[in-house]
Amino acid sequence: MDSNPESAGHTIEKYLPPIESFLRNVIQHGRFDLTFSIHKNTALAEGLEAPDYVVDISGRDSDLVLERHAELLNAIEYAALRAARVHDDEIGKIGFDCKGWRSSRNEELRMIAQVAAERVMDSAAAFALSAMSPRERRVVHLALKDHPHVRTLSEGIGP
Numbered sequence: 001m002d003s004n005p006e007s008a009g010h011t012i013e014k015y016l017p018p019i020e021s022f023l024r025n026v027i028q029h030g031r032f033d034l035t036f037s038i039h040k041n042t043a044l045a046e047g048l049e050a051p052d053y054v055v056d057i058s059g060r061d062s063d064l065v066l067e068r069h070a071e072l073l074n075a076i077e078y079a080a081l082r083a084a085r086v087h088d089d090e091i092g093k094i095g096f097d098c099k100g101w102r103s104s105r106n107e108e109l110r111m112i113a114q115v116a117a118e119r120v121m122d123s124a125a126a127f128a129l130s131a132m133s134p135r136e137r138r139v140v141h142l143a144l145k146d147h148p149h150v151r152t153l154s155e156g157i158g159p
Helices: 012-029 062-083 089-093 101-123 136-144
Strands: 035-039 053-058 094-098
Touching: 012 035, 012 053, 012 062, 012 089, 012 094, 035 094, 053 062, 062 094, 089 094, 094 101, 101 136
Parallel strands: 053 094
Antiparallel strands: 035 053
């Protein structure tokens, strides 16, 4: 028996209908004034692994989705991917966004990483960043992966 998801006939597209169904239910039962679209990603994320598909959430309740550093967006993303039973190694292939927040946040994280790297080089001491999701930690790691004088290390749970 082969445990490789791709060889077992799984494709990313297989997960899209369950994600759509989950989101329709959350929006309806949560009485959110939101809509969503799922589209193939055509944008290239500079220095990052871009998702194959993007779930773009919009509507009058978008600000609610983005409150507290997009806490609700992250929760919806996590729950939708789990409800669709997306394999762990495929989770990064489907991204969720609202009003372009994800790309803005990624740019902010890259700048934070560069500033932290400068502080480490100036002080020769380790520098801890605030708590981040696994996806955000990955952005920081990728931003500094080729830095000749700085090494990154994560403390946390997640891929």
